[in-house]
Amino acid sequence: MMTRILKIHPADNVLVALQNLAKGETVVHDEAQYVLLDDINAKHKFFMQDMNIGDPIFMYGVLVGKAQYFIPKGSLMNTDNTKHASEPFEFKPYHFEWKAPDVSKYKDRTFNGYHRADGRVGTANYWLFIPTVFCENRNLDVIREALHNELGYAVTEKYKSYTHQLVEAYKHGEILAEANQMSIGQSEHNTDRVFKNVDGIKFLNHQGGCGGTRQDAAVLSKLLAAYADHPNVAGVTVLSLGCQNLQVNDFMIDLKHRSPNFDKPLYIFEQQQAQSEEQLIKEAIRKTFIGLTEVNKIKRQPAPLSKLVVGVKCGGSDGFSGISANPAVGYTSDLVVALGGTVLLAEFPELCGAEQQIIDRTKDEGAARKFIELMTAYGNAALNVGSGFHMNPSPGNIKDGLITDAIKSTGAAKKGGTSPVEDVLDYTEPATKIGLNLVCTPGNDVEATTGKAASGATLILFTTGLGTPTGNPICPTIKVATNNALAKRMSDIIDINCGPVIEGEKTIEEMGEDILEYCIKAASGEVIPKAVLLNQDDFIPWKRGVSL
Numbered sequence: 001m002m003t004r005i006l007k008i009h010p011a012d013n014v015l016v017a018l019q020n021l022a023k024g025e026t027v028v029h030d031e032a033q034y035v036l037l038d039d040i041n042a043k044h045k046f047f048m049q050d051m052n053i054g055d056p057i058f059m060y061g062v063l064v065g066k067a068q069y070f071i072p073k074g075s076l077m078n079t080d081n082t083k084h085a086s087e088p089f090e091f092k093p094y095h096f097e098w099k100a101p102d103v104s105k106y107k108d109r110t111f112n113g114y115h116r117a118d119g120r121v122g123t124a125n126y127w128l129f130i131p132t133v134f135c136e137n138r139n140l141d142v143i144r145e146a147l148h149n150e151l152g153y154a155v156t157e158k159y160k161s162y163t164h165q166l167v168e169a170y171k172h173g174e175i176l177a178e179a180n181q182m183s184i185g186q187s188e189h190n191t192d193r194v195f196k197n198v199d200g201i202k203f204l205n206h207q208g209g210c211g212g213t214r215q216d217a218a219v220l221s222k223l224l225a226a227y228a229d230h231p232n233v234a235g236v237t238v239l240s241l242g243c244q245n246l247q248v249n250d251f252m253i254d255l256k257h258r259s260p261n262f263d264k265p266l267y268i269f270e271q272q273q274a275q276s277e278e279q280l281i282k283e284a285i286r287k288t289f290i291g292l293t294e295v296n297k298i299k300r301q302p303a304p305l306s307k308l309v310v311g312v313k314c315g316g317s318d319g320f321s322g323i324s325a326n327p328a329v330g331y332t333s334d335l336v337v338a339l340g341g342t343v344l345l346a347e348f349p350e351l352c353g354a355e356q357q358i359i360d361r362t363k364d365e366g367a368a369r370k371f372i373e374l375m376t377a378y379g380n381a382a383l384n385v386g387s388g389f390h391m392n393p394s395p396g397n398i399k400d401g402l403i404t405d406a407i408k409s410t411g412a413a414k415k416g417g418t419s420p421v422e423d424v425l426d427y428t429e430p431a432t433k434i435g436l437n438l439v440c441t442p443g444n445d446v447e448a449t450t451g452k453a454a455s456g457a458t459l460i461l462f463t464t465g466l467g468t469p470t471g472n473p474i475c476p477t478i479k480v481a482t483n484n485a486l487a488k489r490m491s492d493i494i495d496i497n498c499g500p501v502i503e504g505e506k507t508i509e510e511m512g513e514d515i516l517e518y519c520i521k522a523a524s525g526e527v528i529p530k531a532v533l534l535n536q537d538d539f540i541p542w543k544r545g546v547s548l
Contacts, residue, residue, distance in 0.1 A: 003504055005029055006323065007048075009061035014045040014077055016319065016401075018502055021046075038076035043319025043401035043465075045077040056085070060322065062353060063087050064406035077403055084390035084404035089355035089375075091368050096361050098419055100338040101331070101509075106516075112300035112524040113307065113458075114234070117263055121307040122231035123458045123523040124199040126474050127292055129237045130224050132251055133209030133244035136271065139281055140203045140239065146285060147201050151292075152193035155535045195296040198234070199525070200532075201288075202473035204539050210244035216543045217245035222428040223541050225254035226454035228266070229430075231309075232474045234295035235265035237288045239280075242272030258430065265291040300525060306340030308523060309431065311457030311475065312415035313347065315445035318465025319401025320482040322411020324501040324511075325463035329480060331512025332461065332519070333417035337435050344431060344457050345416035346439040346448050348378050352389040353406030354413035358438070362421040371424045374440045392443055396466050415463065427542060431456045442547035445470045446540040449477060459519055462531075469493050470538050471531030476522055478529045480515065493530045 051067040113121040274280035362368040422435035441451035465482035481487040484499030500506040
């Protein structure tokens with residue numbers, strides 16, 4: 001029988017509803033009875049004791065809020081009676097001890113990846129188009145349509161067919177209101193690609209490179225260089241206008257700084273030096289096609305699981321995120337670290353309230369102090385524009401039980417597992433140390449996934465309770481649902497369902513092992529995550545302004 005309520009940590013003074021509970025109902029936990037004074041929907045919390053104004057509220061064993069007035073025992077936690085609060089944080093000498101999970105069963109396991117000259121191993125083999133300025137976006141769109149359609153990477157055929165049916169129905173005077181009954185195909189991975197060993201041709205359309213500040217262009221240059229250097233990228237075509245802030249020479253300096261021995265095919269085209277737009281596009285397509293014939297010779301080969309670099313992210317979070325999917329992914333993270341792999345945990349606004357736990361796990365004092373400086377500067381920047389980390393939860397988060405940022409953040413931090421923090425990276429800095437790394441990014445789904453890929457993630461585990469289609473152009477993004485209802489309702493975007501944890505059918509550890517098995521298959525190209533099938537290629541550079 002499924003447990004109806006949950007106390008996450010012994011120090012907590014709220015209980016979580018795992019099912020809808022009715023006002024007036026009596027529920028029991030640890031032999032204590034609670035008469036509910038409100039309807040408590042699944043994912044929401046109620047108080048275990050009478051609360052007076054200013055009383056601290058604890059979840060996950062840490063301070064997550066304070067009572068705003070007297071709240072009787074059995075009352076629903078909501079945004080009126082509870083406001084965000086979190087403990088201050090500081091550096092403390094490292095005394096953390098970690099008990100790694102048993103990974104003996106994975107000792108001889110491998111995945112089939114793309115080996116690069118620098119020793120890194122990609123989980124995919126992409127050709128990448130990079131514009132140095134937004135003025136080239138239209139040219140990229142033209143090239144994308146030409147290459148995707150002819151080389152077998154397009155995923156829009158079913159919608160073209162559906163639109164064609166609508167046109168025909170309109171011409172014949174049929175009732176378009178009944179068009180939803182027309183058949184439409186399913187998204188499938190195209191096995192008729194011209195280049196069998198090239199997993200995709202990707203395009204980094206963006207709105208930067210000119211205007212804004214020179215600092216924006218400098219950060220964008222480092223970001224684009226990081227993507228060109230990524231182990232999932234086999235070759236690069238760069239399109240430039242010529243007069244923009246982000247000059248090709250700046251990009252090349254950043255690329256050589258990041259990868260002094262960069263040896264991938266790299267073709268650069270500048271429109272203001274071209275005879276015409278047509279000549280520019282035709283030559284870019286021709287040279288890229290030649291490059292594709294070369295990188296198509298690269299084949300997947302076995303690699304140890306220590307070569308995995310897994311980014312962990314949550315978005316469209318709900319009140320179950322910190323109970324099912326995030327802890328399960330956290331256990332996967334611990335398995336990857338124990339196997340000698342690398343895990344990237346980002347979203348600094350969603351570490352608010354969990355800072356001290358993270359600092360206490362950071363091995364190097366310099367890294368710990370860097371984390372404190374980045375968090376403090378980020379938080380102050382938000383406050384200076386009249387916002388703050390406390391304003392991070394979205395309306396969807398709140399509706400589904402994440403009442404304060406500290407509740408959301410402490411549950412979000414579970415994705416990083418329990419291993420020591422090896423390093424702290426600013427935006428676009430590459431991960432060079434194996435183990436758990438922190439990456440400074442916003443909480444915004446796409447800005448965060450964009451930053452994780454820049455730091456070297458070759459797979460991203462993305463947990464969600466409400467559902468989001470977010471993907472990344474070069475880093476396969478695996479969607480992990482927190483609950484059965486979401487996994488069923490949005491099955492076209494969800495890859496893994498952690499609902500069995502809520503239902504009591506699987507443990508966190510069992511679910512974490514299932515997720516690792518999926519990662520191994522995805523890294524080998526044996527399964528294709530839904531975001532990849534849909535060409536969900538989301539890319540938003542962070543301008544280092546305030547973004548939560």
